[in-house]
Amino acid sequence: MTLGTIRVRLTFWYLLVFVPLLIAFSTYVYSQLAGDLRGQFDTALLRLGESAANYFKVLAQTKGPSSAAETIVQELRSAEPIPALRVRNVTLAVFSGDQLLAISNHDATYSISSSQVLLSLRTGMQNVFATDEVAQRRLVAIPVRFGSENYTIVALETIQRLQANLRFARNLILFGIPATVFCAAIGGLLISKKSLEPVVTICGQAERISAHNLNERLAIKNPKDELGHLAGVFNALLSRLDDSFRIMREFMAEASHELRTPLAIIHGEADVSLSQVRSDSEYRESLDIIRDQSKRMTRIVSDMLALARADAGRQLIHLEELYLNDLLEECCHALKKVAASKNVRLEIDSPEDCPFLGDEELLKRMIVNLLDNAIRYTEPGGYVVIRLTSDASGVKISVSDTGIGIASSDFERIFQRFHRIDASTYADQCSGLGLAIVKMACEAHHGSVTVSSQPGRGSIFTISLPHQEPRGSQRTLSSSPIS
Ligand SMILES: Nc1ncnc2c1ncn2[C@@H]1O[C@H](COP(=O)(O)OP(=O)(O)OP(=O)(O)O)[C@@H](O)[C@H]1O
């Protein structure tokens, strides 16, 4: 989805909330205004009618009801009516029962008869309001008791002005709503554009970043707001990617370097053998060298493959029931000759039966690598002991030797790929992948490996493996990131 559509969608959602609120608010304001104006109109009309009724009562006492009615009507028609009747467009009518005594404007007679206010007054003595929608008049009928007779004063006023005012307010709202919505939509688009501007900037910067300039970072204007946080997260991701790329490049460089030595030896040996006719023993010697170097290459490539698969999470580990004590014995047996040839004593200390659920091949590789190191880095006359202990939580395998030892500053680095403390001494025999494989195998079994050592006195590598859940026999191995 492009930023343009996000902008439109944001504006759309904003209008979806805003428009109903605007309509509801306008309707409320209009109904309040209309109610208020109508109320004021009625109050004024009633006040006028009551003044006329009082005036009628006073006059009726001196002049009699008929002439009082005439007088009031005349008063309204006069150029200078009494202040209480000084309202333009008002009609007054006086009735005695149903009989009209006087009316200031005969056009209004129909409005009075059609509203049937006189009929309503027969049932009670309250004021009655009515509206003649056709003639646009509002009227109030006020009952007046004089002597034994019932009289009614009717005050009528045209509502055209009131209707015009209300129409004006209605039109104002009806035209105002679309105009406001239009302005709000434009404003919404502008606001969303402004708010999304940093995202556009981030996108532009991110587009320029590739594998070649992974060290570049997004500029963060305000790290405390949401977009600043997003840019920060993205930068952290870039840092991790940068690290991974760097480590991968180093890994490739180291791998090529490691493979170059045996390849050069094989090449050189073949060249020398082919340069002239050699004796059988010389050919045999050359072939021996070539075989050893290709074995070494095979080991490096298979170690690299195992680590690369683990990195990609594609290495499957096959969990199976096995006896760790048997596995340890097999490994010791495989390295017995190597140890004997170096005059290093190899001992095993393990309980009788130690069942474990694990990947046999991976565990073997792990133990052989540790024993191989212990024998290789131990001087003739020394000894190597492999010990196995087990409890309810898991198993511990420790390989101790009386070898050259490792400085504590190297404890972490020796588990890194291709890291060798003194590469020159054993350069032809080792590649520096052994302990990386050990670490990967431990992690595959949810375990860990630790080292303790004293230079010149020996080292102890301890592997702790928890008992595995016997759920599936096969699962994907995931290792920690390349290190
Ligand atoms: N038991 C040990 N005693 C002394 N140093 C050791 C011991 N085990 C490992 N090291 C040091 O740790 C380094 C890394 O060991 P690792 O097994 O990863 O590689 P390597 O033995 O050099 O090569 P590889 O095992 O791939 O043939 C070794 O080069 C060595 O310097």
Ligand SMILES: [Mg+2]
């Ligand atoms: Mg090794």
